[in-house]
Amino acid sequence: MLTATVVFLVIGGVAAAVLALALLGGELLHFGHPDAGGPVSLEVVAGFLGAFGFAGAAASELLGARTAAVISIAVAIGALAAVPAAWLAWRLSRAARDMRTDATPQRENLVGSLGVVVTSVPAGTGYGEVRLQFGGQPVKVYARSDHALPTGTEVFVIEAPSDTSVVVEKTP
Incomplete structure (x- = not known):
């Protein structure tokens, strides 16, 4: 060479x-x-x-x-x-x-999400857990509800008081 x-x-x-x-x-x-x-x-x-x-x-x-x-x-x-x-x-x-990217998901984006109860949610002040689809990823967060919700219940998020908790209602 x-x-x-x-x-x-x-x-x-x-x-x-x-x-x-x-x-x-x-x-x-x-x-x-x-x-x-x-x-x-x-x-x-x-x-x-x-x-x-x-x-x-x-x-x-x-x-x-x-x-x-x-x-x-x-x-x-x-x-x-x-x-x-x-x-x-x-x-x-x-x-x-300079590639554009999607905005970072915020807790306000949780409102309106559909999910399923993975740990039963007691009525009133106690917390259970729900699994939601958030930003294309499954996310497990604490959940509160006015009515008791057993495991496996499909829910709808109506409020997100913190980054790790939501208020849910049973879907009809």
Whole structure:
């Protein structure tokens, strides 16, 4: 293997490791203010250097880069491959960072939920437990009711006095 190829492969390998670190824990590599991203992110730099290194290594091997002129051609080919790779890394990292997400469910969203009693609910002041679907996930919360409700009763949430308790009524 040619020396130029090894140098290009080292550049590509280091860039791939930096890209993995940036994607898995990018906030660990921020220096200074955490929002100081600037126009060029770490993902873009890593994508550019990775494509440059690996494309340069391929060109170096294919061209048999033993002279400075041929190594310069391999560098140019690496740079030509690196620009679209950096642009793609920029677009993908921006899309992932700016992706819209649903709002965090709040206890007010429990009102109107349907569920089933899993621990019988005594009448009045005592608490039992119900299993509800909340944010697409099954959630077990404490439940109160004006009427005694045995295990297995289907219920409807009419109030959520706290994050972990609800007031329910039997569904008709």
